[in-house]
Amino acid sequence: MIRSISSIVFFLSLLLSWEFVARSGHYSPVILPSPLNVLEYIWQATCDGTLWVATLVTMKRLILGYGLGLLFGIPLGLVTARFRLLQDTLGLLALGVQTLPSVCWVPLALLWFGQTEAAMLFVVVMGTLWSVIIATNDGVRAMPPIYLRAARTMGSKGLHTWIKVILPASLPYLVGGMKQGWAFAWRSLMAAEIFVTILTGFGLGQLLQYGRELLAMDQVVAVMAIIVVIGLLADRLLFSPWERFFHKRWGTGSIN
């Protein structure tokens, strides 16, 4: 309770000081729109549907790309951790490529796929996949080998060991990796939407970019705010419950 109050007070005072600075008249509204302007834009764009459509388009791309990244990243991370040959090849590749900021994939994607959905998907998958591989790999390698030995004595082998021992033992790392993957996917999608202008769908990134071109600062700031809110919501709804569960089960995480 006290915690939510402190959060609310903090954000309210942030908004108030922003409003105050905007009203002081030092900066033109083109440079610094007031929070009220931004809210107004959000209201109007919600009513005429622009925001809904853009958010929907973006979320669709995000979920598809992120899903693909997880679908391939988790199994690949599992196998790179368990087989030395894959560790030294694919693992090393992932480690290297992971350091690439996702926006660096955009020129390549544009050359290969042109201004298409595929280009966008490619960028998001590239942004997600490698970090998920690394996180899963790290999680499996951090697992105490005694778990495997104990499981073997009880008759676990093959797929059973993978699903019932290795996977759950590395879950805390995995959720960390999924969270990071989500953040990376989000970043790469925004980069992709800003650079890839296509006719198949108009996402939040494109809305942001158009705002800049039209010098509509209220639109730019509004879209940024929405991106932040979606990120926060995802964290709260998708990852926090898992993390709380782990901390409770494992007895980790004294600071909550």
Add this chain to the structure above:
Amino acid sequence: MSIENALINIAPERIEIDGVTKSFTTNRGTIVALDNVSVKVAEGEFLCLVGPSGCGKSTLLNIIAGLDTPDSGRVLANGESVTGPGRDRMVMFQEHALFPWLDVLGNVMFGLRLKPGLNNKERKEVAKYYLDLVGLSKFQHANIHELSGGMKQRVALARALAPNPRVLLMDEPFAALDALTREQLYGDIQRIWEARRKTIVFVTHNVREAACLGDRVLLFSPNPGRIRAEFQVDLPRARDINSVELARYSTEITTALKGFTNKQGTEVAE
């Protein structure tokens, strides 16, 4: 299979360790952890292995468990060659090795779930029976990290007992516990051993513990790992770790142990 069958006392197993040799090569050189070790463990015997650190006790236990293979020699369980882990031989490791992603019941169920012939309801009942046996039925839904060290070892014991193995291999299971908890567990393990009829091979550093629990105590010496002496402990059960007769045995064993491990400081406690 019904629950009665799952809980029934099955015949304990006879183990023959026949000329087992195992060495490890690292960049520091080659260590002969076990040098031509032969032991026969009778059905239902409680055998204790004692020896200073590094004399190959864990290695031997792992080989009996089928987790390691010997360089030469072989292990027979009821006359059949051991080639890998088997449900007839359960292990209790020095660290509890419980799975933190499962609760207490889930841990005890882990091995049972892999045991064919039982449905889930029966498995649960079997698991509860063993949790009751180790005195933890109230904690079946507790998380592992919420348990004390002694409770964790009890859960590990229940987990090892649940699939109803013929042999229990215990590697210094109580080493990390305080004296009081340990004494309690000595009572528990003797009670369970008598109730559930198992062959037990029990590794320890603690001579008194060995004399208290074992029908027979084997002394190991390191570099290379060999059996140096054997003691029969003919005391009635249940034995009290603090009894005077027991002290006589442990003094005798300690003296023998000191006889061949005088050079470096050893970690053997009386």
